[in-house]
Amino acid sequence: MKLGLVAGEASGDLLGGLLLAGLRERWPALRSEGIGGPKMIAQGFETWWPHSKLSIFGYVDALLNIRELLAIRKQLGDRLLADKPAAFIGIDAPDFNFGLEERLKQQGIKTIHFVCPSIWAWRAERVEKIKRSADHVLCLFPFEPELLHAHGIGASYVGHPLADAIPLEPPQAAARAAIGLAENETVVALLPGSRRSEIKYIAPPMLGAALLMQQARPGLCFVMPVAPGLREMLAPLVPAGLNLTLLDGRSHEALAACDMTLVASGTATLEAALFKRPMVIAYKVNALNWWRMKGKNYQPWVGLPNVLAREFLVPELIQDQCTAENLAREGLAWLDDPARCTAVQARFAEQHQLLRCNTAQRASDAIAQVIGSA
Structure with a gap:
């Protein structure tokens, strides 16, 4: 089993490390690759760029780093399409991951987004972006799947790995x-x-x-x-x-x-x-x-x-x-x-x-x- 993953900061790396631990129990020979940090690397993850590259917060920081971010996303997408993982899992970082997921989905790679964007809090316009990008969303909170199902988006409540x-x-x-x-x-x-x-x-x-x-x-x-x-x-x-x-x-x-x-x-x-x-x-x-x-x-x-x-x-x-x-x-x-x-x-x-x-x-x-x- 081979999976592509991207986690963009310390919290995403933490979630990714806990997720990979569970996935390795199901698939002991799992290969995982993409962008992640030390928690994911400790689970055998192969990182192609340091996750700190994606630790951007807010519109201003994103604009200041947009050229590098777009270049990384393009190169990462090329590499994943060449490598053809069974699925791609974008861990949070929606502004980076949704564009990548949409491209991979169009090329036939199954895409999963881990952590539902807070459409219940703000930026409800993201719903259509989620629909285009993700085949399935793993939700941390119990009220989220119903919101996504109403828009025809596959979703599962999985709880929060930190609670475990x-x-x-x-x-x-x-x-x-x-x-x-x-x-x-x-x-x-x-x-x-x-x-x-x-x-x-x-x-x-x-x-x-x-x-x-x-x-x-x-x-x-x-x-x-x-x-x-x-x-x-x-x-x-x-x-x-x-x-x-x-x-x-x-x-x-x-x-x-x-x-x-x-x-x-x-x-x-x-x-x-x-x-x-x-x-x-x-x-x-x-x-x-x-x-x-x-x-x-x-x-x-x-x-x-x-x-x-x-x-x-x-x-x-x-x-x-x-x-x-x-x-x-x-x-x-x-x-x-x-x-x-x-x-x-x-x-x-x-x-x-x-x-x-x-x-x-x-x-x-x-x-x-x-x-x-x-």
Whole structure:
């Protein structure tokens, strides 16, 4: 069995690694190739370009890198058409993957898109693009297949692989020992994101908030996972005197170890919920990106835990509201209210059970069915 895959950033690589682990159980001699990162490579994946090439966020960054991205997509498509995998799986990264999937589908290669674009949140016009591009969509959330079926798009709910990978009871003591933190410390995890643009726009207010929180509660300590290649960009932003430990990756250990987290909107918010950690969600982009996005959303929530709950379980500080002062205020509010923390942790446990349904097996079953229908 040979499959082509593309994952475009750290979160996609994480999903791809978990998916490949399940696929290799079904097909032990599986060959997989395309674009991916270290999690996928650890599962025997052959990457032709580093996944960091696709770690682009927003319209401005995409425009600045459009020529290189289009060249990579053209060369990748040529190579896949020559290699003829049984199917191609695009993992998230819709702006890159849909064009590639459409080309491959037209040439007779079965195409599967893993992670339904959030058409329920914004950009519903993507439905027609999905229909042209993907033979089947693997959905992480239970309400998504019905939306796609209404437009004649094949889809399966497979749950979220992170819900299988993350234990129902987070190993806080073990994580603290691994990082070198004392059991009795109050720990806040800072997760500004894994893209350079997120470090540019979200890390400064997040680090400023950490300093304000430390001034209000001098015993606090902070941990921040740093994506590969971003330490040099991030280190100069750290305020003098901040009790901060920078970690190379290890975001799951940081979330397991912490008492609460300041976290950038995206997959990390779901990871924080699965680790049952109270959180403040931060989101800030280039002003032009924000102008183009503003008004296109169909619901009031941005963070995945809030979307799943259909209510503001946790605070969201978006764009102009994403300031050091606001983040610090909301972060301290969690630390000062243990009963509120306990209540939100119970809601997160419900979400964990909902999404925990052996995603790797469900996904491999759906992929096998798509390939079998070829």
